[in-house]
Amino acid sequence: MTTTHIPDGATTTAPGDTGGASVGAELRTGAEALVGTLERLGVEHVFGLPGGAVLPLYDALYGASVRHILVRHEQGAGHAAQGYAAATGKVGVCLATSGPGATNLVTALADANMDSVPIVAITGNVASTAIGSDAFQEADIRSISMPVTKHSFLVTRPEEIAATVSSAFHIAATGRPGPVLVDVTKDALVAAADETMLQLPMPGYRTPTVPSPEAVRDAVELMLGARRPVLYVGGGCLRANASEEVRQLAELTGIPVVTTLMARGVFPDSHPQHMGMPGMHGSVSGVATLQKSDLIISLGARFDDRVTGAKDTFAPKAQIVHVDIDPSEIGKNFPTAVGVVGDARAAIAMLVTEWTRRTAAGAAPDYERWIAKSLGWKRRYPLGYDAPSDGALAPQLVIERLGAISGPDTIFAAGVGQHQMWASQFIGYDQPRHWLNSGGLGTMGYAVPAAMGAKVGRPDATVWAIDGDGCFQMTNQELATCSVEGIPIKVAIINNAALGMVKQWQALFYSERFSHSQLPSMQVPDFATLATAYGCVGLRCDRAADVDATIERAMEVDDQPVVVDFRVSQDAMVWPMVAAGTSNDDIQHARDVRPDFGEDE
Amino acid sequence: MTLLSDYPPHDPAVPTAAPAYQPHTAPHDPTKGTTMSNDARTRHALSVLVENNPGVLARVSVLFARRNFNIDHLVVGPTEDNKVSRMTIVVNVNAEQLHKVTNQLDKLVEVIHIEELEDADAIRTQLWQINDNGPRPVGAMAAAAF
Ligand SMILES: Cc1ncc(C[n+]2csc(CCOP(=O)(O)OP(=O)(O)O)c2C)c(N)n1
Numbered sequence: 001m002t003t004t005h006i007p008d009g010a011t012t013t014a015p016g017d018t019g020g021a022s023v024g025a026e027l028r029t030g031a032e033a034l035v036g037t038l039e040r041l042g043v044e045h046v047f048g049l050p051g052g053a054v055l056p057l058y059d060a061l062y063g064a065s066v067r068h069i070l071v072r073h074e075q076g077a078g079h080a081a082q083g084y085a086a087a088t089g090k091v092g093v094c095l096a097t098s099g100p101g102a103t104n105l106v107t108a109l110a111d112a113n114m115d116s117v118p119i120v121a122i123t124g125n126v127a128s129t130a131i132g133s134d135a136f137q138e139a140d141i142r143s144i145s146m147p148v149t150k151h152s153f154l155v156t157r158p159e160e161i162a163a164t165v166s167s168a169f170h171i172a173a174t175g176r177p178g179p180v181l182v183d184v185t186k187d188a189l190v191a192a193a194d195e196t197m198l199q200l201p202m203p204g205y206r207t208p209t210v211p212s213p214e215a216v217r218d219a220v221e222l223m224l225g226a227r228r229p230v231l232y233v234g235g236g237c238l239r240a241n242a243s244e245e246v247r248q249l250a251e252l253t254g255i256p257v258v259t260t261l262m263a264r265g266v267f268p269d270s271h272p273q274h275m276g277m278p279g280m281h282g283s284v285s286g287v288a289t290l291q292k293s294d295l296i297i298s299l300g301a302r303f304d305d306r307v308t309g310a311k312d313t314f315a316p317k318a319q320i321v322h323v324d325i326d327p328s329e330i331g332k333n334f335p336t337a338v339g340v341v342g343d344a345r346a347a348i349a350m351l352v353t354e355w356t357r358r359t360a361a362g363a364a365p366d367y368e369r370w371i372a373k374s375l376g377w378k379r380r381y382p383l384g385y386d387a388p389s390d391g392a393l394a395p396q397l398v399i400e401r402l403g404a405i406s407g408p409d410t411i412f413a414a415g416v417g418q419h420q421m422w423a424s425q426f427i428g429y430d431q432p433r434h435w436l437n438s439g440g441l442g443t444m445g446y447a448v449p450a451a452m453g454a455k456v457g458r459p460d461a462t463v464w465a466i467d468g469d470g471c472f473q474m475t476n477q478e479l480a481t482c483s484v485e486g487i488p489i490k491v492a493i494i495n496n497a498a499l500g501m502v503k504q505w506q507a508l509f510y511s512e513r514f515s516h517s518q519l520p521s522m523q524v525p526d527f528a529t530l531a532t533a534y535g536c537v538g539l540r541c542d543r544a545a546d547v548d549a550t551i552e553r554a555m556e557v558d559d560q561p562v563v564v565d566f567r568v569s570q571d572a573m574v575w576p577m578v579a580a581g582t583s584n585d586d587i588q589h590a591r592d593v594r595p596d597f598g599e600d601e
Numbered sequence: 602m603t604l605l606s607d608y609p610p611h612d613p614a615v616p617t618a619a620p621a622y623q624p625h626t627a628p629h630d631p632t633k634g635t636t637m638s639n640d641a642r643t644r645h646a647l648s649v650l651v652e653n654n655p656g657v658l659a660r661v662s663v664l665f666a667r668r669n670f671n672i673d674h675l676v677v678g679p680t681e682d683n684k685v686s687r688m689t690i691v692v693n694v695n696a697e698q699l700h701k702v703t704n705q706l707d708k709l710v711e712v713i714h715i716e717e718l719e720d721a722d723a724i725r726t727q728l729w730q731i732n733d734n735g736p737r738p739v740g741a742m743a744a745a746a747f
């Protein structure tokens with residue numbers, strides 16, 4: 001009987017072999033073609049971690065012009081690629097080996113998919129001859145990633161590597177941006193690659209065309225007829241670089257603006273027309289302006305449940321004009337009066353032109369009473385916080401001072417939890433791409449690696465991660481990467497010794513039964529000592545009087561990462577709040593305080 | 602020691618036959634908390650041209666599962682172009698859901714073209730005939746529950 005030899009995919013090339021290098025002839029190897037394609041596409045930075053299946057690729061990277069940053073966990077590579085993409089607008093790239101390396105990327109892929117972040121993930125897989133044999137470190141990452149990526153490829157043939165990689169970049173960056181995975185088998189990386197094919201045909205991939213002029217005309221018609229319109233600005237305007245156009249449209253029409261958690265900074269917080277953030281922890285004026293409107297002009301937003309509250313009571317009097325690059329978003333959650341499919345920037349520019357034409361021809365909408373009303377809410381219900389009952393440091397104060405001291409050009413990356421909400425509330429964002437967070441998936445552990453990626457992409461900017469004590473424990477290993485690779489990020493840990501957001505819900509909805517939400521992490525680990533162990537500067541602060549000096553001290557360090565352990569009150573809560581599943585009408589400005597919205601028109 | 606159930610377990614009694622297949626699903630009870638209209642569901646047949654790539658069937662079915670749509674019938678076969686396959690998918694949804702599911706399908710990179718076919722009921726009948734052979738399912742689920 002003959003035994004079929006199934007090669008162990010992860011170790012096809014023996015040590016001392018040529019690895020990923022060309023074997024004499026003109027053709028490069030698949031691995032070299034891959035790296036060459038990255039160079040051709042202008043990729044400057046890649047975050048990754050090697051392993052058996054990608055050894056040929058790492059051999060080809062040795063000495064390449066692309067800078068590879070060795071992370072400590074692949075999830076860190078994924079979030080770093082996201083932070084890089086979100087801060088620069090370029091496609092972020094991460095790289096992992098087969099099996100566990102690839103599965104470690106899944107959270108970041110899902111996160112990028114929810115928040116439409118353009119990233120390309122490259123993974124190695126076992127040799128194509130070993131696929132399906134449960135070979136060492138084999139995982140079907142193409143299938144695993146299907147529901148959490150814009151697209152995923154498995155490449156088994158060397159001549160398809162270059163074309164697939166450049167197609168992946170094209171898919172990630174065009175249309176509604178998103179994550180694309182390219183899984184390449186080890187034998188394809190090692191074999192000689194014919195690189196004549198530069199793009200895959202992809203007959204089914206269509207990028208959106210220009211917005212229809214009829215839809216734009218109808219949208220403006222509704223805007224002119226409305227009494228209480230609102231511009232509901234979402235993350236799509238950020239990805240489309242449309243902040244200038246948003247501002248034009250807002251100023252031209254005078255319509256009040258709300259910006260979602262994903263869009264903080266797209267329209268300046270300091271602008272008088274800005275009514276704040278809508279949603280579960282939005283401002284009273286942001287929530288009310290959306291809720292009481294009669295026309296919602298949604299610009300690159302997606303009516304997320306965290307924004308709408310209970311759907312059946314959301315903005316009951318409002319019609320919807322929905323501008324989105326993704327046709328499947330239009331009408332997904334609510335019936336839409338006019339859908340404008342197209343890039344936010346182009347669509348808003350067309351709205352501006354049409355509005356100008358109509359008003360020049362005599363149309364004169366009157367929003368004055370409505371604007372006065374919104375401004376009244378904004379005046380009457382400003383964001384604020386009480387001094388903590390336990391006399392400890394107020395987390396909101398720390399965050400407010402961080403924003404004030406580090407200045408308007410600082411990039412902030414937040415974790416997920418109370419500190420994230422406070423960071424969205426108590427720092428003013430006046431420019432796009434200065435607020436990075438995990439909005440759709442809500443991934444604890446996003447902040448540190450995303451800040452790292454942002455700092456790599458924007459080395460001259462100050463980058464602060466505002467992280468929770470819980471979140472920080474999920475990905476702080478990337479501080480080692482930051483130290484070793486010279487990426488001097490700053491981390492403010494808002495240490496309330498709790499999974500604070502969970503604790504807040506338990507306090508409000510589970511009779512203060514704090515099941516597994518309190519962390520003895522005031523001491524374990526000691527974050528300042530941990531920071532030192534990672535080669536960072538470690539600071540600690542637990543008194544309001546020391547906050548400014550501590551932040552200034554952290555700002556002075558620019559050749560090393562800094563971590564500040566802010567030991568804050570354990571009892572602070574995030575307000576305002578629209579409790580999950582309740583109506584926006586029932587927003588609480590502070591605990592059990594319901595705003596008075598006055599008479600409905 | 603008390604056993605929660607007898608050991609060894611009794612032979613499962615022969616389960617009673619499941620009720621006969623009802624081709625028409627009961628009227629859909631409107632989902633709470635949605636402002637979407639819930640007009641009656643009807644059967645629709647979609648002809649979907651896809652790239653003939655490995656994994657494309659998985660991708661389409663993952664999409665249906667992910668978006669919470671149920672597939673009644675699904676047939677995949679070759680076309681005269683060996684790079685292109687055709688899927689015929691029968692779904693039982695209302696007009697709005699149909700719009701949503703085709704919108705989502707259309708976003709898949711490997712989906713080239715979608716068309717709704719006329720006479721979905723006739724197509725379903727044919728698919729039912731092709732598929733209605735082999736062992737009978739009667740009682741299979743009930744037996745496994747013992
Ligand atoms: C990976 C992950 N696991 C669990 C959760 C659920 N969750 C949301 S916020 C939160 C608490 C976060 O604690 P911390 O980082 O200390 O932030 P805080 O709310 O205390 O500011 C948890 C557990 C999540 N969002 N992500």
Ligand SMILES: [Mg+2]
Nearest residue numbers: 468469498500
């Ligand atoms: Mg905490």
